Amino acid sequence: MIYLDYASTTPLCPIAREAISEAFEVWGNPSSLHTVGRKAKAFLELSRRKLSEALGVLPAELYFTSGATEATNWALWIAARSGIKRIITSPIEHKATLEPLNQLVEVFNISISWLNVLADGQYDLEHLDKLLSDSKDPTMVSSIWVHNELGNIQPIKEISTLCRRYKALLHVDAVQAIAKIPVDLHLADLASVSAHKFYGPKGVGSLFIHKNISHKWPLIAGGSQERSIRGGTEPTLLIPGMSAALHHTLARREDHYKQLINLKRLLFERLSDIKVEFNGAASSDENHFPGIVNISLPDEDDTGRLLFELDLAGIAVSAGSACNSGSLKPSHVISYLYPQRVKYANLRISMGSETTSNEIIEFCQILKKCLPKSSLTSSHQHG
Structure with missing residues (x-):
């Protein structure tokens, strides 16, 4: 199996597996006050401290x-409960941002x-400046860092x-972005991880909330966990694995990035003899x-068929975000940026440490x- 879906999920690294194994003990x-509970609490807070050190936050x-x-x-939710009346974001954000926004509009x-997006997928900062300068209401900007x-x-x-300038x-x-590019979470007020x-476990993440945010409204109520603003028993098996994975991946980030640059160049080179659009x-x-x-293939119109054939051949790759892959509807990202390419087969090739x-x-x-033979360029067909 050739796995090229690292943007969907990554394999659990051995150090994270070891940390989870130790946490079984x-x-x-x-939340319990007895010795067994206090030991678990100390273990949890040690993991939090290690994770925060790796992320450069408190x-x-x-x-x-x-x-x-x-x-x-x-x-x-915190933004809405804190009195934010306007949210600026782009139409190509992850659905985890776009769909909750629809609920906030109603509630x-x-x-x-909507922030304008340039043809290459970069955000239009001049437009953002205008939107912020024109805003009369308390405003929040929500932006993806590395597009999924x-x-x-x-x-x-x-x-x-710009956000600081216009408060x-x-x-x-x-x-x-985390553990893949240099990241300073203090550039933001809130950040999702x-x-x-x-290369950590599934089922655990974190929300960074800047120390200057005074009102931290809970989304999940019903307990005193996480300083009384996120109810529910903490996953004490998974959190040490998350911390260990982050330290492990950060230590190798620069070498890993260089490796990915070389792999990307090789991919471009090897796809140079077929009809392909790079998105x-x-x-x-x-x-x-x-x-x-992310690529579109003009001479192939059936993404489902292509994914099926690749899977049978031992290739694990996706079409757009894994969160939408069950339906195989055209990606909202490609539909917005390149509507003329929606009829083309679309693949997201994502590479990782292995x-x-x-x-x-x-x-x-x-x-x-x-692919159909027509996908081959003339030089390849006659070569």
Whole structure:
């Protein structure tokens, strides 16, 4: 099996597995006051401290969740309950941002302002400046950092500067950025994190809430856990695995990034003899994370068939976000940016720490066999 779906999830790294195994011995409820509970509480807070150190934040700014979807929902809920009346975001955000926003419009009568997106998937900062300068209501900007489908790296530092200038809050979906590119969470007021995107366990994540946020409204009520603002017993098996995975991945980030650059260049080279459209900022080294490459194939119109044939050939790859893959509807991202490409087959090729050059070469060979002969360029057909 050649696995090229690292943006969907990553395999659990051995160090995280070891940390989870050790946590089996600390099985008490961290909310209990007896010795067994206090031991679990100490173990939990040690993991929080290690995780916060790795993220460069204070332990008191980190709140554990079931994952990034909950964290993003919570961040938006905090904004609404805090009196935010306007949220600026883009039409190509993750559905974990877009769908909760629809609910906030209904429940809190919040207005949504859509940020323009340039042809290469980058956010239009001039438009953001105008939206913020024109705003008369308390406002929050919600932006993805590394795009989960395109791999675009959005200019969070510049976005943060604009938000500070106009006294707007900033929520960042940092899911695909953590341990992959340099990240400073203090550029944001709120940030969503998910463990299984950096070789940690599924089912655990965190919400970063800046120390300056005074009102931290709970999304899930019903307990005193997480300083009384996130009810529910903490997953004491998973949190140590999350912490261990982050430290492990961060220590290898720079080498891993260089490896991904080489793999991306090889992928481009091996796809040069077929008809292919690269979506987003894939051709850029500065504004693009090399581990995610999104392509459209003009001479193939059946994404489902293509995915099925690739799967039978031992290739694990997706079409857009894994959160939408069950329906195989056209990606809302591709539909917005490139409506003319919606009729084309679409693949998101995402690479990770275990991806090799030989796997990229073999994937490209298999892909070409699955495509119509018309997909081959003339030079290849006659070569």
